[in-house]
Amino acid sequence: MRKVRVFAPASIANMGCGFDIIGLALDEVGDIIEIVQSEGDGLTITNKTDVPLPDDIEKNVITPVVRTFLKRIGKKAQIDVTICEKIYPGSGIGSSAASSAAAAYGMNELYGCPLTEEEVVEVAMEGENLASGGYHADNAAPAVMGGIILIRGYEPLDVVKISVPGNFYCAVIHPRIVVTTKEAREILPKQVPLHTAITQWGNVGGLVAGLFTSDIELVGRSMKDVIAEPYRKQFIPGFDELREKVLAAGALAMNISGSGPSVFALCNHKDKADAAGKIMGEHFDALGIKNEVYVVKVSNKGAKLTRVSI
Amino acid sequence: MRKVRVFAPASIANMGCGFDIIGLALDEVGDIIEIVQSEGDGLTITNKTDVPLPDDIEKNVITPVVRTFLKRIGKKAQIDVTICEKIYPGSGIGSSAASSAAAAYGMNELYGCPLTEEEVVEVAMEGENLASGGYHADNAAPAVMGGIILIRGYEPLDVVKISVPGNFYCAVIHPRIVVTTKEAREILPKQVPLHTAITQWGNVGGLVAGLFTSDIELVGRSMKDVIAEPYRKQFIPGFDELREKVLAAGALAMNISGSGPSVFALCNHKDKADAAGKIMGEHFDALGIKNEVYVVKVSNKGAKLTRVSI
Numbered sequence: 001m002r003k004v005r006v007f008a009p010a011s012i013a014n015m016g017c018g019f020d021i022i023g024l025a026l027d028e029v030g031d032i033i034e035i036v037q038s039e040g041d042g043l044t045i046t047n048k049t050d051v052p053l054p055d056d057i058e059k060n061v062i063t064p065v066v067r068t069f070l071k072r073i074g075k076k077a078q079i080d081v082t083i084c085e086k087i088y089p090g091s092g093i094g095s096s097a098a099s100s101a102a103a104a105y106g107m108n109e110l111y112g113c114p115l116t117e118e119e120v121v122e123v124a125m126e127g128e129n130l131a132s133g134g135y136h137a138d139n140a141a142p143a144v145m146g147g148i149i150l151i152r153g154y155e156p157l158d159v160v161k162i163s164v165p166g167n168f169y170c171a172v173i174h175p176r177i178v179v180t181t182k183e184a185r186e187i188l189p190k191q192v193p194l195h196t197a198i199t200q201w202g203n204v205g206g207l208v209a210g211l212f213t214s215d216i217e218l219v220g221r222s223m224k225d226v227i228a229e230p231y232r233k234q235f236i237p238g239f240d241e242l243r244e245k246v247l248a249a250g251a252l253a254m255n256i257s258g259s260g261p262s263v264f265a266l267c268n269h270k271d272k273a274d275a276a277g278k279i280m281g282e283h284f285d286a287l288g289i290k291n292e293v294y295v296v297k298v299s300n301k302g303a304k305l306t307r308v309s310i
Numbered sequence: 311m312r313k314v315r316v317f318a319p320a321s322i323a324n325m326g327c328g329f330d331i332i333g334l335a336l337d338e339v340g341d342i343i344e345i346v347q348s349e350g351d352g353l354t355i356t357n358k359t360d361v362p363l364p365d366d367i368e369k370n371v372i373t374p375v376v377r378t379f380l381k382r383i384g385k386k387a388q389i390d391v392t393i394c395e396k397i398y399p400g401s402g403i404g405s406s407a408a409s410s411a412a413a414a415y416g417m418n419e420l421y422g423c424p425l426t427e428e429e430v431v432e433v434a435m436e437g438e439n440l441a442s443g444g445y446h447a448d449n450a451a452p453a454v455m456g457g458i459i460l461i462r463g464y465e466p467l468d469v470v471k472i473s474v475p476g477n478f479y480c481a482v483i484h485p486r487i488v489v490t491t492k493e494a495r496e497i498l499p500k501q502v503p504l505h506t507a508i509t510q511w512g513n514v515g516g517l518v519a520g521l522f523t524s525d526i527e528l529v530g531r532s533m534k535d536v537i538a539e540p541y542r543k544q545f546i547p548g549f550d551e552l553r554e555k556v557l558a559a560g561a562l563a564m565n566i567s568g569s570g571p572s573v574f575a576l577c578n579h580k581d582k583a584d585a586a587g588k589i590m591g592e593h594f595d596a597l598g599i600k601n602e603v604y605v606v607k608v609s610n611k612g613a614k615l616t617r618v619s620i
Binding site (some may be wrong): 017018019020021022150151152153158160162188189190191192193194197198199200201202203204205206207208209212213218221222227 | 327328329330331332460461462463468470472498499500501502503504507508509510511512513514515516517518519522523528531532537
């Protein structure tokens with residue numbers, strides 16, 4: 001019997017302009033799971049958290065991750081997973097990716113790391129596919145690898161890790177509004193004006209350049225999303241006024257986290273992130289919308305073992 | 311009377327995926343002009359090259375550049391410009407931008423540099439507007455500033471200079487096919503599928519990351535244009551077969567230069583660029599299409615004075 005305990009972080013997809021291709025890992029906030037491997041051929045998943053998850057393991061993102069991993073390395077085993085800590089699903093900070101990444105990373109560690117980091121991401125994407133019907137890596141890759149991840153392309157998966165320059169903090173708010181990933185995807189047009197697309201990829205170039213040169217002003221200027229945000233912000237009451245207040249308080253940028261409904265403000269000081277978080281909380285409080293605020297550092301660390309026993 | 315002699319380099323716009331937002335400067339190939347400033351209020355342009363240019367100065371890109379510069383600094387003068395060397399117009403390596411950049415840079419030098427480098431680019435863009443009916447900086451900015459230039463946005467102009475990592479060479483071929491910038495623009499769809507746009511901005515991110523990390527393989531993988539090239543390559547006989555041969559000879563990428571008809575291959579060794587240039591020449595020779603081939607280094611230098619006298 002072998003056992004690992006794994007942490008995988010929460011993550012923020014898109015980072016403004018990087019729709020579907022950029023994501024960043026957060027510090028401390030995340031999922032913790034334990035995986036026990038023994039002889040046999042089967043899978044159980046036990047949820048020890050207060051977060052409601054489906055009893056049917058076929059609906060849990062961990063299931064396709066574990067099965068794909070074992071198939072890929074050509075092994076059979078009895079795998080018993082315990083979920084110890086869990087980001088609230090639908091929070092928009094990569095809840096499904098954290099579970100998927102923890103499972104993929106943990107399985108790889110249990111078997112002596114037969115897969116590369118990039119292959120671990122591919123396996124984790126099986127969980128994302130179950131959760132949202134698409135093989136996206138913009139949460140899964142930062143949840144596995146940490147840092148700010150650029151997904152250059154998917155065929156084949158080509159990811160670039162960008163180390164976080166200096167101290168970046170995110171104030172993240174999860175307003176308790178229900179927006180499914182499906183809804184958030186369906187509201188987007190299938191076609192976009194060429195000149196709008198050009199604006200977006202100018203910003204993507206600026207964001208990547210700003211990260212590599214530690215030009216935080218350039219990072220802030222570049223984090224404009226002219227593709228998804230104009231449609232998705234309607235799900236978030238008072239989005240524009242909130243951003244105005246948050247930027248006035250010194251945040252570099254404020255955007256929707258992934259497909260929402262969470263919103264995050266990127267800041268280059270903890271004090272500014274605290275101020276942004278306070279403004280965000282007050283905004284949704286005033287609207288009578290329940291919410292949780294996190295102020296967390298952007299992290300260069302991804303999934304990691306917290307305990308191993310053999 | 312004051313006089314300057316200015317060189318501004320040829321340039322390659324788009325660099326594959328960076329449609330309208332990336333351009334690079336070439337070494338040695340470019341325009342040379344002389345500008346004489348004296349008392350009075352007027353403009354003459356004399357063409358001392360063999361390249362046919364319109365006699366009407368209102369049709370010469372230098373005219374709006376000189377006038378905009380003087381207006382911007384609030385001065386009047388008699389300006390007499392002599393064109394000493396000229397890239398062939400329509401060659402697709404930034405002929406109009408080289409003239410515009412030389413004029414804008416030279417005027418700024420004549421007056422003791424009242425404008426910033428970015429403002430000089432803005433003035434040069436007046437020439438681009440006359441040439442193609444649009445304020446584009448993807449040739450003008452590298453022609454002024456050198457290096458590989460990212461134009462993050464236009465409102466206001468926000469340019470990022472990326473130093474060229476190592477020794478990059480371009481083999482450029484100008485096949486004598488007439489494709490006007492207007493034709494090359496009109497063939498593009500006004501709307502693009504969202505998933506195609508995502509592919510493009512993933513590549514833009516990869517290209518910028520590859521340049522900053524000197525990861526030349528990543529640069530090559532990222533230089534794919536899924537937006538303009540599928541439409542514009544029909545102007546260039548045998549484009550796909552040519553690329554196959556050029557890549558097999560070791561080039562990192564082969565793309566259309568700007569709106570064409572020139573084609574360039576980016577290489578990380580002069581030998582490979584020579585080989586690519588030879589293949590390109592043979593390709594168009596075999597089709598009976600007259601052509602000129604240049605093999606030149608990508609340059610960190612932009613416009614520069616070659617002589618001053620007061």
